[in-house]
Amino acid sequence: MTEVELSPTAMAAGGAALARDAGGRVVFVEGALPGERVRARLTDTRKDFARAVALEILEPSADRVAPPCSALAMGCGGCTWQHVSPAGQSRLKADVVVDALRRIGKLAEPPLPRAALMGGPPLRTTARLAVSPGGRAGHRPRTGSGAVETDACLVAHPLLEELIVDGRYPGAHEVLLRASVATGERIVLVDRGAGAVQVPAGVRVFQEGDTQPAFIHEEVAGRRFRISAGSFFQAGPEVAGALASAVTSSIGEALPDGGVLVDAYAGVGLFASVIAAQRRARVVAVESDPSAVADARVNLADLDAQVVGVEVARWRPRPADVVVADPARSGLGRPGAGAVAATGASRVVLVSCDPASLARDSVLLREAGYALVSVLLVDAFPHTFHVETVSRFDLVTARPGS
Ligand SMILES: C[S@@+](CC[C@H](N)C(=O)[O-])C[C@H]1O[C@@H](n2cnc3c(N)ncnc32)[C@H](O)[C@@H]1O
Numbered sequence: 130m131t132e133v134e135l136s137p138t139a140m141a142a143g144g145a146a147l148a149r150d151a152g153g154r155v156v157f158v159e160g161a162l163p164g165e166r167v168r169a170r171l172t173d174t175r176k177d178f179a180r181a182v183a184l185e186i187l188e189p190s191a192d193r194v195a196p197p198c199s200a201l202a203m204g205c206g207g208c209t210w211q212h213v214s215p216a217g218q219s220r221l222k223a224d225v226v227v228d229a230l231r232r233i234g235k236l237a238e239p240p241l242p243r244a245a246l247m248g249g250p251p252l253r254t255t256a257r258l259a260v261s262p263g264g265r266a267g268h269r270p271r272t273g274s275g276a277v278e279t280d281a282c283l284v285a286h287p288l289l290e291e292l293i294v295d296g297r298y299p300g301a302h303e304v305l306l307r308a309s310v311a312t313g314e315r316i317v318l319v320d321r322g323a324g325a326v327q328v329p330a331g332v333r334v335f336q337e338g339d340t341q342p343a344f345i346h347e348e349v350a351g352r353r354f355r356i357s358a359g360s361f362f363q364a365g366p367e368v369a370g371a372l373a374s375a376v377t378s379s380i381g382e383a384l385p386d387g388g389v390l391v392d393a394y395a396g397v398g399l400f401a402s403v404i405a406a407q408r409r410a411r412v413v414a415v416e417s418d419p420s421a422v423a424d425a426r427v428n429l430a431d432l433d434a435q436v437v438g439v440e441v442a443r444w445r446p447r448p449a450d451v452v453v454a455d456p457a458r459s460g461l462g463r464p465g466a467g468a469v470a471a472t473g474a475s476r477v478v479l480v481s482c483d484p485a486s487l488a489r490d491s492v493l494l495r496e497a498g499y500a501l502v503s504v505l506l507v508d509a510f511p512h513t514f515h516v517e518t519v520s521r522f523d524l525v526t527a528r529p530g531s
Pocket residue numbers: 361362363393394395396397398399400415416417418421439440441442455456457
């Protein structure tokens with residue numbers, strides 16, 4: 130395919146650098162950085178845009194570093210921003226968020242994102258990985274299918290890394306690995322086709338469809354959580370703690386002692402638990418996944434909490450002081466934003482794992498009377514383009530008819 134020289138000017142959502150070719154057409158260049166001049170091969174050419182992969186860096190950016198993990202050279206698709214320095218990663222992620230808020234969120238001057246503090250390295254304790262024909266777990270490759278077998282993983286906690294490197298999962302296609310830093314518990318969930326799994330002593334192995342309960346316990350901000358194999362949990366306890374603390378600071382004074390907090394898309398009750406315990410709040414946790422609902426009922430049992438097992442859009446909203454909403458990648462969407470706004474909460478704290486969905490949701494919340502006040506960045510996935518944001522929205526206009 131054709132080779133071209135390009136000069137990217139920004140990072141695009143999705144992790145590639147954005148350049149323009151001689152005709153002005155947008156080109157997404159993998160492996161390049163803003164401010165660089167690169168020789169690249171076009172891999173996909175469309176009428177409105179093209180894709181390319183950098184072959185040679187002719188003029189490197191000051192943000193460029195040597196990738197620290199050897200798995201990248203083996204095609205691992207897990208950490209594709211390893212060629213960017215940690216400071217560069219933070220800055221570029223903030224730029225992507227601001228750009229989405231300007232372009233999609235139609236905000237002329239969005240609040241500048243601030244980096245939230247992380248207590249320690251955000252190592253992952255949960256991974257859903259592919260399994261190679263040889264029975265080894267690995268991240269999916271950058272291109273194509275299969276699993277990349279590695280002897281180390283830059284971003285995995287040692288308890289998880291051992292399961293990745295030393296575990297054998299013959300016959301499985303996919304494996305869920307989950308470890309607890311607080312208790313050392315580890316579980317493995319394999320699909321039905323798996324044969325004799327080999328893992329270190331003490332690791333409990335489950336097969337899809339098993340009826341016995343599969344869970345670990347983790348601790349975050351002094352609270353204990355039961356987390357089942359089927360339930361969502363953040364990448365690890367450091368990330369969960371950083372998010373909980375960013376949510377707490379974004380709530381600020383808006384939640385009075387004994388006030389009502391709605392935790393929408395509550396998962397196993399992470400935010401509801403930490404905040405209700407700190408603020409003596411009454412909480413309503415809304416979550417649709419039965420596994421997470423069962424965990425949340427256990428995790429919130431000692432608090433003034435109600436767990437509602439329903440989709441947010443089908444939940445009958447009740448008055449609240451504050452809503453924390455942490456939807457899946459697609460964001461709140463119109464039904465979710467409608468339910469959140471119908472609580473009449475004076476503050477909404479939105480946790481987003483995609484800048485574009487944050488920007489779309491900020492439009493929907495603005496239509497419902499909420500103004501975006503601040504954005505905190507939580508770098509839950511270093512060495513990748515992924516970024517989590519915790520955004521504070523304040524009710525500034527009463528909704529029509531309310
Ligand atoms: C990003 S996770 C956040 C969970 C939790 N806040 C945490 O930090 O651990 C999103 C959660 O929303 C749940 N979910 C997805 N769609 C939903 C919906 N329409 N209504 C309610 N919950 C939903 C998922 O099952 C998942 O537990």
